Amino acid sequence: MTHGCRLNQAESGVLRDLLEQDGFVLAAKDEVADLVVVNTCCVTGLAQAKCRQSIRQQITRNPGAFVAVVGCLPQAKVMDFSDWQGVDLVLGNDCKFDLPHYVGQGKNPAPVIVRERLKREDFTVPFVADAPAFEQRAPIKIQEGCDFACAYCIVPKARGAARSREFADALAEARSLAARGVRELVLTGVNIGRYVHDGKTFLDLVDAIAEIKGIDRIRISSIEPTTVDGAGLFARMRDEAHALLPYLHLPVQSMSPVVLEKMRRRHTVDQVLEFADEAAREVPGIGLGTDILVGHPYETPAEFEHSCENFLASAFQYAHVFSYSERPGTLSAKMPQVDVAQRHRRSEILRTLSAQKHRAWAKAQLGQTVKVLFENPRPDYWPGLTASFLRVIAKDKRNLRNQLARVKLLHLHGDAVEGEVLGIIQ
Numbered sequence: 001m002t003h004g005c006r007l008n009q010a011e012s013g014v015l016r017d018l019l020e021q022d023g024f025v026l027a028a029k030d031e032v033a034d035l036v037v038v039n040t041c042c043v044t045g046l047a048q049a050k051c052r053q054s055i056r057q058q059i060t061r062n063p064g065a066f067v068a069v070v071g072c073l074p075q076a077k078v079m080d081f082s083d084w085q086g087v088d089l090v091l092g093n094d095c096k097f098d099l100p101h102y103v104g105q106g107k108n109p110a111p112v113i114v115r116e117r118l119k120r121e122d123f124t125v126p127f128v129a130d131a132p133a134f135e136q137r138a139p140i141k142i143q144e145g146c147d148f149a150c151a152y153c154i155v156p157k158a159r160g161a162a163r164s165r166e167f168a169d170a171l172a173e174a175r176s177l178a179a180r181g182v183r184e185l186v187l188t189g190v191n192i193g194r195y196v197h198d199g200k201t202f203l204d205l206v207d208a209i210a211e212i213k214g215i216d217r218i219r220i221s222s223i224e225p226t227t228v229d230g231a232g233l234f235a236r237m238r239d240e241a242h243a244l245l246p247y248l249h250l251p252v253q254s255m256s257p258v259v260l261e262k263m264r265r266r267h268t269v270d271q272v273l274e275f276a277d278e279a280a281r282e283v284p285g286i287g288l289g290t291d292i293l294v295g296h297p298y299e300t301p302a303e304f305e306h307s308c309e310n311f312l313a314s315a316f317q318y319a320h321v322f323s324y325s326e327r328p329g330t331l332s333a334k335m336p337q338v339d340v341a342q343r344h345r346r347s348e349i350l351r352t353l354s355a356q357k358h359r360a361w362a363k364a365q366l367g368q369t370v371k372v373l374f375e376n377p378r379p380d381y382w383p384g385l386t387a388s389f390l391r392v393i394a395k396d397k398r399n400l401r402n403q404l405a406r407v408k409l410l411h412l413h414g415d416a417v418e419g420e421v422l423g424i425i426q
Contacts, residue, residue, distance in 0.1 A: 001058060003051050004041025006188040006221045008071060010139035012039045015070075015099055017128040022100050033062045035103055039096070040073035042158055044325035048078060059086035066103055070096040072158035074115055078328065087111045093159060094118050097126050118145070118160030122197050124169040127176060135181035135402040136375055137385075139221065142170050142205060143189025148224075150253075151264040152296060152324065152332040159190050164197045171208055178214035183402060184373055185209060186219045193227025203232050210236075210243040216404060217373060217387070222249045222291075225275040226267045234282035245387045246283045250276060251291040255310035256303040259296050262335070273314055280315040287388030290316045294350055295324040295343025297335035304346050308353060317361040319354040323347045355415070362390060362417050365409050369422060372407045374400035383416075391416035398424070 002012040015037060016026065027033040036058045040051045051073055059067055068089040073079055075092035088108045091099060092115035102112065125141055145160040146153075174185060187206070189195070195202040209218055237246040252272045254260045260269055272290075279286050292311065294304070311319060323343045326333045372392045374384035381393040382400040384407075392407060393416050394400070400421065407419035 001037065001054055002039045003054065004039075004043065004047065004072065006139045006186060007141060007144075007190065008039050008041060010141040010188050011071070011096065012037075013138065014097065014125060014127050014141075015039070017131040018097065018100050018126065019103075020131070021128050022104075033065050036062050036065045036067045037099065038067070038069050040069060040071040042073045042076050042078050042154060043327070044322070045327055046323075046325040048073060052079070055084075055087065064107075066107055068099060068103065069111075070099060072155075074113070075118070076154055076158040076329070077115070078154070081111050081113060084111055090114070092116060092118075120161050120163060122164050122166055124166050125173060127173045129172070129176045131176070131180060133181045134177065135183075137184040137186060137219075137373070138177050138182045139186040139188045140170065140173055140177065141165060141189060142187050142202075143192045143195045146191045147194075148191065148266050149264065151262065151335075152293065152327065152330055154327050154330055155190060157329060162191055162194045164195045167197045167200045167205060167208070170205060171212070174209045174212055174215065178212050181214075181402060183214065183404065184217035184219060185215055186221050188221045191224060191227065192220070193223045202228060203236070206236065206244055215243055217245050218243045219245045219247055219389075220249070222251055224266065225250050225272055230275060230278060230282075234279060237283045237286065245389075246285055247287040247387065247389045248276075248279055249289045249291075250316075253291055253293045254296060254299070255292065255307040255314070256299065258303050259299045259307070262298045262332075263293075263296060264331070269310060273310065276315040285388055287386075287390065288316045289318050289320065289389070290314075291322065292319045292350060293322050293324050294347045295338045295340075297324075297332055297337055299324075299338055299346075308350060311350070312353060312357065316357070318358040319350065321347050321351045321354060358415065359412065362412060362415075365390065365417065366411065367409065369406055369408045370419075371404060371425065372419065373404050374402065376401060381418075392419050393417075394419050394421050396421045400424075 002008050038055050041047045067087050070091040074090045081090045089102050090111050090113040094116045095114050142165050145162045146156055147162045236242045236244040255269050257269050276288055370386045372384040374382045381395050384392050404425045406422045409417045409419045
């Protein structure tokens with residue numbers, strides 16, 4: 001069970017491979033498991049509450065299972081697991097990959113808690129080089145931690161200082177994933193634009209991964225606009241021979257200058273808007289998304305309206321909208337709070353605006369022929385993604401799993417576009 005970000009998803013994938021290497025088999029959806037692993041998130045109070053609920057549900061659904069709780073929640077010390085009934089093992093982030101060492105020894109009368117001091121050195125990941133085929137998109141961890149210390153964020157406590165994965169180790173896993181059938185890699189971390197190892201920068205790593213046979217696509221999960229060379233990034237995205245996809249997710253968090261300053265972000269609203277505008281000019285057809293945190297302290301109705309206006313006028317095609325949730329241990333939790341009902345009301349307003357903007361962007365692409373990488377099938381259709389992160393569905397009798405195909409976009413279908421497969425790209 002994985003909660004939270006793509007970084008957690010990448011780490012859960014490595015944990016799955018390590019456990020399968022030791023003889024474990026993934027349980028079916030309706031099967032009672034012998035081992036339950038909950039990879040946690042604590043980015044907000046709501047995320048913590050969902051993890052807590054998930055842990056209790058897994059204990060109830062899998063009576064007698066060995067239950068391990070790993071990741072950010074124990075590392076940040078925001079919960080006391082010492083007397084949790086049914087939890088056998090609690091591992092912080094720096095020792096979560098030691099999980100196979102602890103399982104298989106029988107249930108514990110009280111949770112065994114292992115929470116090490118977070119390291120500051122660059123790191124490697126104990127991936128399984130000869131793991132079974134995995135023919136779908138895959139996240140790959142390239143960076144860890146953050147030094148920015150935003151007022152609302154507990155991630156530095158959960159993930160530590162910014163540090164990078166060793167260059168050769170990241171390439172080794174990328175080659176391994178390509179050999180397993182992965183065609184699209186999603187580069188993940190906490191603040192990936194800060195990647196640097198032995199003089200190799202983020203763009204150096206992108207170029208090296210792009211040379212790996214079998215990797216047709218490289219997607220950036222999320223990146224701070226002030227941490228990367230825009231010109232170099234855009235040049236690679238324009239180059240059809242380069243694997244880097246024309247897609248950027250820039251986590252602005254607020255489009256109100258006043259609120260952004262209170263958040264202690266490292267960029268201004270103007271910097272983000274200018275970066276997005278430049279991306280739209282320099283990379284035709286680029287997909288642009290952002291994160292917006294609604295209801296942060298000092299967000300008055302006027303500031304919220306200003307944030308909405310800036311979003312609507314921006315080059316962004318959609319926003320992931322989150323309601324602010326107090327996170328004990330952060331500076332924002334000590335500030336004057338916005339009424340919870342107001343936070344939720346504003347979030348719904350902005351989600352509606354985002355949906356309208358995304359729909360207009362998708363509608364403008366109807367009639368075009370695009371390349372789509374298809375994923376695991378649903379009962380009646382094949383889902384996939386364009387390079388710009390537009391969701392596409394196709395009804396086709398052929399096996400399109402992990403196939404790159406030319407697709408004509410026909411009509412809107414919810415938040416996706418239905419298309420006709422014109423041919424598979426070999």
